[in-house]
Each structure stands twice: as C-alpha cells, then as structure tokens.
Amino acid sequence: MNNTCTCAPELKEKEKQDGIKELKEFIKEHKLLHDKQGALMTVLHKVQEIFGYIPREAMDVVSESLGVPTAHIYGMATFYNFFSLKPKAKYQISVCKGTACYVAGGARLLERVEEELKIKLGDVTPDGLFGLSITRCLGCCGLSPVIQVNEEVFVRLVPEKIPAILEKFRKQEKKTK
Amino acid sequence: MEKKMVNLKIDGIAAKVSEDSTVMQAADSIGIHIPRLCYHPRLSSVGACRVCVVEIDGAKNFPASCVTTVFEGMNVKTNTPAIREARRNIVELILDNHPKECQICERNNNCELQQLATTLGVEEYLYAGERKHFDIDSSSCSIVRDSDKCILCGKCVRVCAEIQGVNALSISARGYKTNVGPAYNMEMKDSVCINCGQCTLVCPTAALTEKDGxxxxxxxxxxxxxxxxxxxxxxxxxxxxxxxxxxxxxxxxxxxxxxxxxxxxxxxxxxxxxxxxxxxxxxxxxxxxxxxxxxxxxxxxxxxxxxxxxxxxxxxxxxxxxxxxxxxxxxxxxxxxxxxxxxxxxxxxxxxxxxxxxxxxxxxxxxxxxxxxxxxxxxxxxxxxxxxxxxxxxxxxxxxxxxxxxxxxxxxxxxxxxxxxxxxxxxxxxxxxxxxxxxxxxxxxxxxxxxxxxxxxxxxxxxxxxxxxxxxxxxxxxxxxxxxxxxxxxxxxxxxxxxxxxxxxxxxxxxxxxxxxxxxxxxxxxxxxxxxxxxxxxxxxxxxxxxxxxxxxxxxxxxxxxxxxxxxxxxxHTHYHAACPKGVPSELRDTVNIG
CATH class of the missing domain: 3.40.50.1780 (Rossmann fold)
Structure with missing residues (x-):
C-alpha cells in the first residue's frame, strides 16, 4: 500500500531541506531522552532556532517523528510567545510608542514605515527583508521619537527621514550579496 | 488490591470514599450536586471552567472540586455565600464574552451554560466590554463551528482525542485570541475530522452543531x-x-x-x-x-x-x-x-x-x-x-x-x-x-x-x-x-x-x-x-x-x-481510497493524548 502523502507542500529551498535534515537528526537524539510531551517542547525550541520561526512543514515533521498530533503541536506553538509562526525578518524595525516618542510623533513614523514597505504592523515584507513591530520606551526619551532596526537606534526622526533609513539597509543587503 | 477508604465531611454530611476520589465524586456519592461545566465523567478532568469551586478548610483559595482529591478528615463546604458568589462571578464572566442571542440559538433550552446561569441566579450582565469574534466555519458537510459561542471548556478536544483518538481539535493561542479548532487554523473540511459529531454531543453551548438540512x-x-x-x-x-x-x-x-x-x-x-x-x-x-x-x-x-x-x-x-x-x-x-x-x-x-x-x-x-x-x-x-x-x-x-x-x-x-x-x-x-x-x-x-x-x-x-x-x-x-x-x-x-x-x-x-x-x-x-x-x-x-x-x-x-x-x-458495493487531508503527516498513526 502506497501511503505517500501528496498534500503536504513540497520543500523547495535547499536551505529548508538542510534545516529539516538537521531537525530530524535532533529529534532522533532527543526522542529517547524525554517522554513525548517533554520532547515536543525541546524540539519546538530547536525548530525556532533552525528556521527563526515554526514553519508548517517542520510541524508536520515533528508530528510524524514524535507521533504527536498536529493539532496539539499547533496549540503549543501558538501558546508560547517565544515561538513565532511567521518568518522573522532580516531587519526588524521597532517603532517606539512609549509616552515620550508617542507625544513627539511616533505614530506618524509608524504610518510612514507602513506606507513605504506596504505592510501592516506585525507583518514581514514578502522578500523577508523588513519586519515591523512596535516597542515601548528604549530609554532615550530625550532623543524622541526613535525607531530601532535590529540593534541600531535612529533618533530625533521625522517621517521624511524614513525612506533613507530603509535604503541604507537595502544597500547593506546588496553589498553582502 | 483494595483501595484505602477516607472519611470526609461535605456540608456537614459524612462521606466515605476511596482515597483516589475527587471532592466532586465524593459529593455526588452523598447526593450533593456541585455545579460544573468542563467536567465529564468519561473524560480527563482539567479544571478549566472553575465553576465547581468549593471551600475546603485549610485551603488558601477555592479549589476546583473536579481536580481536588479527598484526604482523611477533609471538611468541604459547597454552599456558602462566598462560594455561591464566586461561582456566579465566574459564570458572569463567561457570559459577558458570549453572544447574547439565546432566543435565536440552536441550543436554546438545551444549553448547559444557559441552565447554569439560571441555576446560579445570574441576574444581570455585570462586565460588559469587548467580545471575541471569529468567523463561523461551515466548511464541513457535518459540523458547524461557531467559535464566538465557545466557552473554552475543552470537552470537544478531549472527546476527539480520548474517546475517538482522532485529535482533530486543539486549543490554540492565548488570551482573547484563544480558540478551539483544527491544526494550522484550517477549515474543518481540510482537517482530520471524521465527522462523527461526538463533539456536538458534549459541547455545552452551540459552538459545535450539526450542519442544517x-x-x-x-x-x-x-x-x-x-x-x-x-x-x-x-x-x-x-x-x-x-x-x-x-x-x-x-x-x-x-x-x-x-x-x-x-x-x-x-x-x-x-x-x-x-x-x-x-x-x-x-x-x-x-x-x-x-x-x-x-x-x-x-x-x-x-x-x-x-x-x-x-x-x-x-x-x-x-x-x-x-x-x-x-x-x-x-x-x-x-x-x-x-x-x-x-x-x-x-x-x-x-x-x-x-x-x-x-x-x-x-x-x-x-x-x-x-x-x-x-x-x-x-x-x-x-x-x-x-x-x-x-x-x-x-x-x-x-x-x-x-x-x-x-x-x-x-x-x-x-x-x-x-x-x-x-x-x-x-x-x-x-x-x-x-x-x-x-x-x-x-x-x-x-x-x-x-x-x-x-x-x-x-x-x-x-x-x-x-x-x-x-x-x-x-x-x-x-x-x-x-x-x-x-x-x-x-x-x-x-x-x-x-x-x-x-x-x-x-x-x-x-x-x-x-x-x-x-x-x-x-x-x-x-x-x-x-x-x-x-x-x-x-x-x-x-x-x-x-x-x-x-x-x-x-x-x-x-x-x-x-x-x-x-x-x-x-x-x-463500493471501494474506498487512502485519503490525506492537508497537514496530516502520512505516517501519523499514533494518537496519544497530549494536554
């Protein structure tokens, strides 16, 4: 009897395939150390570490290797804040909406970033380059309003300065390629 | 081996039950009915709804009687003013996140939540505020899932996992976004649901009902x-x-x-x-x-x-x-x-x-x-x-x-x-x-x-x-x-x-x-x-x-x-074919119960 499932999406990118391979080896090692529920938590942490988020293909692999129903894996992956079901962006933009930045026009910065990237708060651009979130007070209220891109903080901003900041990271990305 | 028996008092009445009984079972055995919502005798107990709280001498808070085991000399009160108010508050909170449309609801007069509200004497909506909202899933030929009416008791999740071994449903996300549904938030028709409808029988509200014919x-x-x-x-x-x-x-x-x-x-x-x-x-x-x-x-x-x-x-x-x-x-x-x-x-x-x-x-x-x-x-x-x-x-x-x-x-x-x-x-x-x-x-x-x-x-x-x-x-x-x-x-x-x-x-x-x-x-x-x-x-x-x-x-x-x-x-006569709904690993045969 042929049990091959044709419904699960094919893995296209080589990167993903390598990740899945790594994951399978990890599960093999750790399966013996825990009961099923204990193993699940450890394995999901590994998935997050390998891919930067929890892809559905990975959940399918975990389900198959650990013998835990997908519904329960999904329940666990959506419960803990540490796990993300959406890919994380290469450059995560955090717009500060703490009191000082808010009063100084932080909301307008957010609007402009949304406009420029054509994404909404919490989303990631289709190319995976930029992600957009908000943060509360980075501790530099005297320099408000601020945004943070990964570790770098940009201060005393006006919306007009946003395109240049985005361009800087696009250029940086081209260089590394 | 025979189980050890313990003596306890519930509302002043003596009860003698085996040591692995819960307070709720002990109360049932002497004719005291503690109100309940997420409990079902054939399913595992999770203490999710908190409706069955009781007072126990020595306990700091009100324990849920469905998940609290008895001990020798335990003194339980199930019907004090404080307990009655606690239960009423709990049900009021559930009601305030629940659609107020009993008259046009499928389960009107057949609803555990409605009955509980009446029994406990809930007389007004105290905590009016924002309600959760999800889309109705009527994709399945058999089951309609209306998450707005769901009170997250989890009985459907447990019947699907423990009695049917299908595990089509789980509780996902947290806070206001908490919801019951299939893996990956997919529609019921694409899930592993086998349409048996046992979930509709244990659902205390109309969150899961049959498709209208x-x-x-x-x-x-x-x-x-x-x-x-x-x-x-x-x-x-x-x-x-x-x-x-x-x-x-x-x-x-x-x-x-x-x-x-x-x-x-x-x-x-x-x-x-x-x-x-x-x-x-x-x-x-x-x-x-x-x-x-x-x-x-x-x-x-x-x-x-x-x-x-x-x-x-x-x-x-x-x-x-x-x-x-x-x-x-x-x-x-x-x-x-x-x-x-x-x-x-x-x-x-x-x-x-x-x-x-x-x-x-x-x-x-x-x-x-x-x-x-x-x-x-x-x-x-x-x-x-x-x-x-x-x-x-x-x-x-x-x-x-x-x-x-x-x-x-x-x-x-x-x-x-x-x-x-x-x-x-x-x-x-x-x-x-x-x-x-x-x-x-x-x-x-x-x-x-x-x-x-x-x-x-x-x-x-x-x-x-x-x-x-x-x-x-x-x-x-x-x-x-x-x-x-x-x-x-x-x-x-x-x-x-x-x-x-x-x-x-x-x-x-x-x-x-x-x-x-x-x-x-x-x-x-x-x-x-x-x-x-x-x-x-x-x-x-x-x-x-x-x-x-x-x-x-x-x-x-x-x-x-x-x-x-x-x-x-x-x-x-007819013939059947291997099926593989989206998101189901082909070799998933084990159906253990997690959580």
Whole structure:
C-alpha cells in the first residue's frame, strides 16, 4: 500500500531541506531522552532556532517523528510567545510608542514605515527583508521619537527621514550579496 | 488490591470514599450536586471552567472540586455565600464574552451554560466590554463551528482525542485570541475530522452543531414537482421520543412514520429493510472471503466515520473493509433505481431524505462514490435532532399521533435489522445469517449474547460447522486504533470485526437527541435503555434472520438476481481510497493524548 502523502507542500529551498535534515537528526537524539510531551517542547525550541520561526512543514515533521498530533503541536506553538509562526525578518524595525516618542510623533513614523514597505504592523515584507513591530520606551526619551532596526537606534526622526533609513539597509543587503 | 477508604465531611454530611476520589465524586456519592461545566465523567478532568469551586478548610483559595482529591478528615463546604458568589462571578464572566442571542440559538433550552446561569441566579450582565469574534466555519458537510459561542471548556478536544483518538481539535493561542479548532487554523473540511459529531454531543453551548438540512428539506417538501421519499435508521426510533418527553428506549417507529407523512413525505421506507439486505451481501462477502482465502479479518463498513478514519489513519487496512455500502446508501441507490422504475417515477424528480442518528452520514451521502443511480443517491441527511425540530416546527403533536405504516416494497424488516443500531448488532445479525447459509442448518438459538453489551472491545468465538470463527466488536475509534495496532503486531487474530465509530454504536451517534435532564452523552444508563429498546424490537419480530425476510427474497427475484451479482456490485458495493487531508503527516498513526 502506497501511503505517500501528496498534500503536504513540497520543500523547495535547499536551505529548508538542510534545516529539516538537521531537525530530524535532533529529534532522533532527543526522542529517547524525554517522554513525548517533554520532547515536543525541546524540539519546538530547536525548530525556532533552525528556521527563526515554526514553519508548517517542520510541524508536520515533528508530528510524524514524535507521533504527536498536529493539532496539539499547533496549540503549543501558538501558546508560547517565544515561538513565532511567521518568518522573522532580516531587519526588524521597532517603532517606539512609549509616552515620550508617542507625544513627539511616533505614530506618524509608524504610518510612514507602513506606507513605504506596504505592510501592516506585525507583518514581514514578502522578500523577508523588513519586519515591523512596535516597542515601548528604549530609554532615550530625550532623543524622541526613535525607531530601532535590529540593534541600531535612529533618533530625533521625522517621517521624511524614513525612506533613507530603509535604503541604507537595502544597500547593506546588496553589498553582502 | 483494595483501595484505602477516607472519611470526609461535605456540608456537614459524612462521606466515605476511596482515597483516589475527587471532592466532586465524593459529593455526588452523598447526593450533593456541585455545579460544573468542563467536567465529564468519561473524560480527563482539567479544571478549566472553575465553576465547581468549593471551600475546603485549610485551603488558601477555592479549589476546583473536579481536580481536588479527598484526604482523611477533609471538611468541604459547597454552599456558602462566598462560594455561591464566586461561582456566579465566574459564570458572569463567561457570559459577558458570549453572544447574547439565546432566543435565536440552536441550543436554546438545551444549553448547559444557559441552565447554569439560571441555576446560579445570574441576574444581570455585570462586565460588559469587548467580545471575541471569529468567523463561523461551515466548511464541513457535518459540523458547524461557531467559535464566538465557545466557552473554552475543552470537552470537544478531549472527546476527539480520548474517546475517538482522532485529535482533530486543539486549543490554540492565548488570551482573547484563544480558540478551539483544527491544526494550522484550517477549515474543518481540510482537517482530520471524521465527522462523527461526538463533539456536538458534549459541547455545552452551540459552538459545535450539526450542519442544517432542514431548510432544504422543507423547500423540497413544498415543491409540487418533487417526490419526497424518506428512510429511517434503526437507532433513531428509540431516541426520538426523548425530545417529546418519552423515556429513552421508547419505541416510536410508527409514530415517526405518521409524523413524516404529515410533514409531506410521499413514501416512507425503513432503513432496516436495507440493513437486512446489507446482511445478505456482507454475509456472502464474508463467506466468500472465508472459503476462498480472501483478505481477513473483514471489517464492517456501515459506519461512515469509521470509513473516513480508516482512509485517513489506517489506509493499510482498506482492503480488509467490506465493499458493501452502508444500509443508508443501499437504500438510497435502490430508491432511485429499483423503486423509481417500479413506481414509474422519474428518478430526477425524487428528493431522497434519510433520518439518521449520525452527523457523518451527511458526509457519506455527499461522497463522490455515492452516485450509482446516476444522481446523488441520498439528497439530504437529517439527524434525529433535526427530525424532532421539524416535527415541532410543523406543529405536530407527537404524543397524540396514531401509528403509521411503512410503504412496500422496502418497508418490512426482520429482528436482525433493528440491532444494527447498537454495538454488536451488525455482528449478531451477520452471524445469524452466515451460520445458516454455511451449515444449511437452523440455529439452535438466534441470541448471540457474547457480542452484546456496551464494552469498548468484545471478542467471541463462534463454531460454524466445525470451523472456529473468531470475531471482535469494537466501538469508539480510540479502541479501534488499539485493536488495529494489535492486529498489526500479531497479538490479535480475527476473521470478522464489527466497527462502530461512536461509543455504544449508533444509539450514541453524534446526531442523537441531546441527553435530557441530568443525563450526559456516553451515559451507560442512557445507552443501555436505548439499546434495550432495540433488542425488544428484535425479540418482538416473528422473523429474526435477515435471509428469511420475504421482501429480501422478492427483491433478489425481481431485481438484484443474486447476492454479489452484477447489479449488486453496481448499486450496493463500493471501494474506498487512502485519503490525506492537508497537514496530516502520512505516517501519523499514533494518537496519544497530549494536554
């Protein structure tokens, strides 16, 4: 009897395939150390570490290797804040909406970033380059309003300065390629 | 080893219970009912709803009595002003995140939450604020999921995992976004749901209900160009009365026939006739497999939830399942071929309805295989609940009905047919016929008592002319999973296995009347009464073996020619295929219960 499932999406990118391979080896090692529920938590942490988020293909692999129903894996992956079901962006933009930045026009910065990237708060651009979130007070209220891109903080901003900041990271990305 | 007993006091009354009992069980044992919502005696306890809180001397807060074990000298108070207020507050909080539309709700007057609010004396909405909102999922042929009405008790998740071993549902996300649904937030139709509807029976509100078939039925009943024909499954007749105040197990077959005629059905057939027919076909298929070295064990195929489960989780056994269609689909195929021709009706004008104790039958009739008459063989399936609703909507006084009669040529059945509705019944019916066909001798007794009873897995050995035939009867899909695994491991060997999706068989089907009063789904007393009703119908029949049904003899003579013949093959048999809904790993066979 042929049990091959044709419904699960094919893995296209080589990167993903390598990740899945790594994951399978990890599960093999750790399966013996825990009961099923204990193993699940450890394995999901590994998935997050390998891919930067929890892809559905990975959940399918975990389900198959650990013998835990997908519904329960999904329940666990959506419960803990540490796990993300959406890919994380290469450059995560955090717009500060703490009191000082808010009063100084932080909301307008957010609007402009949304406009420029054509994404909404919490989303990631289709190319995976930029992600957009908000943060509360980075501790530099005297320099408000601020945004943070990964570790770098940009201060005393006006919306007009946003395109240049985005361009800087696009250029940086081209260089590394 | 005998369990240690402990003494405790509940509301000043002494109780003596085993040391592993919970406070709730101890209270039940001395006649004190602690209000509850997420608790079900057949499922694991999670203490999610907090409605069952009590005061215990020495405890800092109010523990949930369903998950607190007793200890020696424990002093419990279940009815103090503080406890009453705490419970009321908890239910008020649930209500304030719940749609306030009881009058137009499916479960109005049949809702545990509504009843609890009344019992606890909730008199106003105290915490008005934002409510959660999710889209209704009506993608499935059988089940509608309205998450706005969900109170997150988790009983559906547990029944799906622990009783059915399907694990289609889980609780996902947290806070206001917490929701119950299939993996990856996909639609029910794409999930591993096998449509059994047990979740609709345990859901305390209308978050999970059956898909409506009433509107389409009423529309066709009032269409003069349509000939509406209906069939009634065995297990419906001993449960439908419960909706009208009759005791569970009361046989309401002929009152139901009368009601269906009043509703406008031109022809009323009995699915029990095609149950007899199933026995002839399935019996001969079994004999053929047994004597010609066919694939064994053979599994029965009347339970569509089981078929979908088999295709999804255990496709390696597909060749073991009988190719016979279920009685509903046999009847459906015959109505639009044999009967249409005999009565001179254009099959295109027939609107074929079945009354079933089952939500999975709604899925079965929509399967692409079930079109052997050239049309969809059965157009609409109504559950027992829906039939009761239609009778009420039409203003029919059920208790005052005079018995009606089924129509020939598919209205008579033997005692072997009603017991299809209870676990063990199909096996018993098949044995009665197989024994006599193989041995050509009369059975000393038609009662196979070994295969009866509500146990999850039953076994029996039947001596057929010197050949020992090993049979098994299994109900509840978690039990099925266990049985199949052990068959694969070689621990169990059978010739013939009867499988019923729902606990107790069709009498406990997902489309049955919601248990009334203090009764709950899967209650042993309730299911015993319904099953006793079916066995009584069997005993009171003059003919109790399918192959002696004169109408069956007639239909073979007039139309089908012979069992397993060409026409039987076309109309009464089918084949199943491995399925793989999106997001289900192909090799996921294990169905452990997590959380």
């Amino acid at each position: 009433i509107k389409e039925t009423f529309k066709n009943l009032s269409n003069p160009d349509k000939v509406c024909i209906v069939q009634i499954a065995p297990a419906v007749r001993v449960a439908v009365g419960e909706a009208f105040g009759f005791a569970p197990g009361t046989d309401k077959t002929f009152e139901m026939v009368a009601a269906l005629r009043m509703l406008g059905f031109k022809v009323v057939f009995d699915t029990q006739f095609s149950a007899d027919l199933t026995i002839i076909e399935e019996g001969h298929e079994f004999i053929k497999r047994l004597t010609t070295g066919g694939k064994l064990p053979m599994f029965t195929s009347c339970s569509p939830g089981w078929i979908k489960y088999l295709e999804t989780f255990h496709p390696e056994f597909i060749e073991n399942v009988s190719t016979c269609k279920s009685p509903q689909q046999m009847m459906g195929a015959l109505i639009k071929t044999f009967y249409a021709k005999k009565a001179g009706i254009d099959p295109a004008k027939i609107f074929s309805v079945s009354i079933m104790p089952c939500t999975a039958k709604k899925y079965e009739c929509a399967r692409p295989e079930m079109k052997s008459s050239g049309f969809q063989d059965v157009d609409v399936v109504l559950t027992t609940r829906e039939l009761a609703k239609m009778i009420k909507q039409a203003g029919i006084k059920f208790s005052e009905l005079k018995p009606g009669q089924f129509d020939g040529p598919m209205g008579e059945s033997t005692g072997a047919a009603p017991i299809f509705g209870v676990t063990g019944g199909v096996m018993e019916a098949a044995l009665r016929t197989a024994y006599e066909v193989i041995t050509k001798k009369t059975l000393p007794s038609v009662d196979f008592k070994d295969v009866r009873g509500l146990k999850g897995i039953k076994e029996a050995v039947v001596d057929v002319a010197g050949t020992k035939v090993n049979v098994a009867i299994v109900n509840g899909l978690a039990n099925v999973h266990k049985l199949l695994t052990e068959i694969k491991e070689g621990k169990r060997k059978y010739h013939f296995v009867e499988v019923m999706t729902c606990p107790g068989g069709c009498i406990g089907g997902g489309g049955q009347i919601y248990p009334q009063g203090d009764l709950e789904a899967m209650d042993v007393d309730l299911y015993s009464q319904r099953s006793a009703g079916l066995y009584t119908i069997d005993e009171e029949k003059k003919i109790r073996k399918s192959h002696e049904n004169p109408l069956i003899t007639a239909i073979y003579k007039e139309f089908l020619i012979k069992p397993l013949g060409e026409l039987s093959h076309k109309l009464l």
